[in-house]
Amino acid sequence: MTEQTYDNFADHYNFAYLDEQTKRMIRRAILKAIAVPGYQVPFASREMPMPYGWGTGGVQVTAAIIGANDVLKMIDQGSDDTTNAVALRGFFVKTTGVEATTKTSEATIIQTRHRIPEEPLKANQTLVYQVPIPEPLRKLEPRETETRKMHALEEYGLMHVKLYEDIAKYGEIATTYAYPVLVNDRYVMDPSPIPKFDNPKMHEMEALQLFGAGREKRIYAVPPHTKVESLDFEDYPFEIQKFEEPCALCGAENVYLDEVILDDKGARMFVCSDSDFCEDRRENGHVGHMAANPITESENRGADA
Amino acid sequence: MYVAVKGGEKAIRNAHKLMERDRRGDRSVPALELKQIAEQLYLSVSRVMSEGSLYDVELAALAIKQSRGDLIEAIFLLRAYRTTLPRFGYSEPIDTAAMLVRRRISATYKDLPGGQLLGPTYDYTHRLLNFKLAADGELPESVQAEYDAAEEIPRVTDLLNAEGMMEPDPQVPSDAVVGDLTREPMEFPADRDIRLQNLARGDEGFLLALGYSTQRGFGGSHPFAGEIRFGEVDVDFFVEELGFSVPLGRMSVTECQMINQFQGSTVAPPQFTRGYGLAPGQAERKVMSMALVDRALRCRELGEEAVAPAQDEEFVLSHSDNVQATGFVEHLKLPHYVDFQAELELVRRMRKDWQARQEVEAAQANGPVEEAAQ
Amino acid sequence: MTTPSLGLQKAPAPGLKNPVHDAQKIFKVAMNALARPGSLQEMPELGLEVPAPLTQTVAALALTLLDYDTPVYLDPALAQEVDVVDYLRFHTGAPIVALASDAAFALISDPAKMSAISGFAVGTDEYPDRSTTLLIAVDDMTNTSGATLSGPGIKTETEFDAAPLSPAFWPQMIANQTLYPLGVDVLFASPTHVAGLPRSSKISMKEAR
Numbered sequence: 034m035t036e037q038t039y040d041n042f043a044d045h046y047n048f049a050y051l052d053e054q055t056k057r058m059i060r061r062a063i064l065k066a067i068a069v070p071g072y073q074v075p076f077a078s079r080e081m082p083m084p085y086g087w088g089t090g091g092v093q094v095t096a097a098i099i100g101a102n103d104v105l106k107m108i109d110q111g112s113d114d115t116t117n118a119v120a121l122r123g124f125f126v127k128t129t130g131v132e133a134t135t136k137t138s139e140a141t142i143i144q145t146r147h148r149i150p151e152e153p154l155k156a157n158q159t160l161v162y163q164v165p166i167p168e169p170l171r172k173l174e175p176r177e178t179e180t181r182k183m184h185a186l187e188e189y190g191l192m193h194v195k196l197y198e199d200i201a202k203y204g205e206i207a208t209t210y211a212y213p214v215l216v217n218d219r220y221v222m223d224p225s226p227i228p229k230f231d232n233p234k235m236h237e238m239e240a241l242q243l244f245g246a247g248r249e250k251r252i253y254a255v256p257p258h259t260k261v262e263s264l265d266f267e268d269y270p271f272e273i274q275k276f277e278e279p280c281a282l283c284g285a286e287n288v289y290l291d292e293v294i295l296d297d298k299g300a301r302m303f304v305c306s307d308s309d310f311c312e313d314r315r316e317n318g319h320v321g322h323m324a325a326n327p328i329t330e331s332e333n334r335g336a337d338a
Numbered sequence: 339m340y341v342a343v344k345g346g347e348k349a350i351r352n353a354h355k356l357m358e359r360d361r362r363g364d365r366s367v368p369a370l371e372l373k374q375i376a377e378q379l380y381l382s383v384s385r386v387m388s389e390g391s392l393y394d395v396e397l398a399a400l401a402i403k404q405s406r407g408d409l410i411e412a413i414f415l416l417r418a419y420r421t422t423l424p425r426f427g428y429s430e431p432i433d434t435a436a437m438l439v440r441r442r443i444s445a446t447y448k449d450l451p452g453g454q455l456l457g458p459t460y461d462y463t464h465r466l467l468n469f470k471l472a473a474d475g476e477l478p479e480s481v482q483a484e485y486d487a488a489e490e491i492p493r494v495t496d497l498l499n500a501e502g503m504m505e506p507d508p509q510v511p512s513d514a515v516v517g518d519l520t521r522e523p524m525e526f527p528a529d530r531d532i533r534l535q536n537l538a539r540g541d542e543g544f545l546l547a548l549g550y551s552t553q554r555g556f557g558g559s560h561p562f563a564g565e566i567r568f569g570e571v572d573v574d575f576f577v578e579e580l581g582f583s584v585p586l587g588r589m590s591v592t593e594c595q596m597i598n599q600f601q602g603s604t605v606a607p608p609q610f611t612r613g614y615g616l617a618p619g620q621a622e623r624k625v626m627s628m629a630l631v632d633r634a635l636r637c638r639e640l641g642e643e644a645v646a647p648a649q650d651e652e653f654v655l656s657h658s659d660n661v662q663a664t665g666f667v668e669h670l671k672l673p674h675y676v677d678f679q680a681e682l683e684l685v686r687r688m689r690k691d692w693q694a695r696q697e698v699e700a701a702q703a704n705g706p707v708e709e710a711a712q
Numbered sequence: 713m714t715t716p717s718l719g720l721q722k723a724p725a726p727g728l729k730n731p732v733h734d735a736q737k738i739f740k741v742a743m744n745a746l747a748r749p750g751s752l753q754e755m756p757e758l759g760l761e762v763p764a765p766l767t768q769t770v771a772a773l774a775l776t777l778l779d780y781d782t783p784v785y786l787d788p789a790l791a792q793e794v795d796v797v798d799y800l801r802f803h804t805g806a807p808i809v810a811l812a813s814d815a816a817f818a819l820i821s822d823p824a825k826m827s828a829i830s831g832f833a834v835g836t837d838e839y840p841d842r843s844t845t846l847l848i849a850v851d852d853m854t855n856t857s858g859a860t861l862s863g864p865g866i867k868t869e870t871e872f873d874a875a876p877l878s879p880a881f882w883p884q885m886i887a888n889q890t891l892y893p894l895g896v897d898v899l900f901a902s903p904t905h906v907a908g909l910p911r912s913s914k915i916s917m918k919e920a921r
Contacts, residue, residue, distance in 0.1 A: 065841040068910035075523035080417040085665030119346035185837035209680035250523040256865035
């Protein structure tokens, strides 16, 4: 079925795979999520044709909002080329026939796993996050019955204790990704496993942010222009990761970088995690200190697998 | 040299082609036919139908073939297909007392109305590899079932019930709506209807281990296999427009009623209580495990203290689904390098701090000597 | 919450011409309306013919969001029209409830006479999503006068008003806001546009109304 086209698919399945009743149910959950920013709305997540934990929540949210005129960008780890991003993009191209793009600026819907694009998003865009564990308190309290009460009572002391214990033990808050945020001064929310580097981008973002957790059956949202604060303490303010060198390919600074191991002797380079951002900069003449080593299709090991 | 992982699409296509080739295996060996799977691997088919929540022998056989016999993968395939099917309504409850029984045993009475009927079972076989099968040995002679198929066989629990020794079947108001965990997110505490649905779809291995743990004292129950029966039941559908039920067909099911001693509470006299298991097809191990876990999970309702894993409703129900579990465990295969990078940076920094502290401490350890000397 | 069999006297007016794509467009309008409170989101051209006093925009929202899982409350003007009831039942299957507090959605065709907002479901502390969403038919909406809204979805603040509304409406919505994160959410539906007023919006009235 991998090579089936949209026309072929449409003979057997509904637009965007989900049946209309399921879409309605998800759409209602999305509306509630928007009305109560950061609150996790339970929804009757369906079994999808990809495994739980591989983006079923994001896929269901995207399938519920996508229309024939949308332009979809699908990223995983900041890149359009990672295997699961490729697989999920293929799913939507096949089931909706929509146009797909790798350009952040051209997309109307961006589904992501683990990153927020470097380029600021705009009002006509929606960012859909794939979420593995939507409950920010889950690592501290495994029981849903308990965490639900804590959210109801706005009882987040446990979270602050955990962060403070980190400081006592390590001299800093030892959470580097899925760093909890407070949304609209009310709900503590899991931003999905994005690096904390990306947390500030959520605050007052122009675009609507929707979060889907398929296995855990939760949808939540951050509307545009909404206050999103990373939890911290006055004497230990929230800080994002800093990289000592710029992107080796495009020279960008203040972006999130992937570390690439070059040999078995410890040589490494740092390159933009956001592949579209990096390519765009290189097209516009920005050159990093190791850019002489071009990426060509002939060196394309992935294709030989 | 830095090689960006590009062209993932082609790589994925090729990987799937490789998988398809391996699935087929040596082409000089005839391909499996669905009929062969359905007829000769029926216990696998049963498990896939049960945990895949779809009663369709042929589709289950197809899923097993497509998944190379990986039953969890087959269950997943069936579930994903099932969600796309339109739902017309809910059947009437099946009546297992009216089952056309092929096998029925009770561990609680030597003899009882309807008798003990061993039927098709591996019980009491000697577990010796049958090399005749390897040599494609001769077919066993056909066996004629020796029972009157038309006879209804009363359930053991009903017999006990007549004596008042058994807790009665729970009485549900006629307008009560049975929950549907495929249509609503799970909520805790969960009622028994939802719990049983969850267990019916739950992983056989997980339930087996949990059921076993209750026998070994983790949740101390004292179960007797009141009855296990396997056979065919009618499935009826009430048609609103007609005002009466019409038969849709028959399905094979296995049912287990475990009987547990109960010492009574302030509200209930000493009596026997039930643990219940039901699954499509022939699935004895599954329904027995399910019945043990069902009984363990009734601790809240029966006023027992929940002390063991099998009694922990949220723990059991949240982790029983093998499609969810395998997805999340296997998602660790997906790239995580953004988060790993974040952790690398943190650990490097913490190691630097640690080293700096060690040096300071070492210096301090030498320090006081000098101070003392002054 | 039982729905008797339809027993229609005549065929109800047709529903969405393209149920899949029309519903997606209408939902997008509703989503944007709630995500950007007070903004006027333009409805697509649908050519719906709906029984009065149901309006085309309210009907479109109802057909998009309602089904057998969503108990719906109809205001008296709608509830007394058999054609309206038949239309909604036939196209959505939603059970019609008499009690406002049982409703997942409420359809209001005569907002000047709307019953008290406090009568609708506001959710619970643990499940604030179990609340009523009001779909209110209005003639006009404006961003140049009325209540001043701020909060999620609004960059600084925005003005918003709709007409007709009962004089009690804004004071009741201000009271609703104090229940946050509980409360009702509102979608206003004019003949051409939809605007949202979720419970998260802070409302202030500049001048006495």
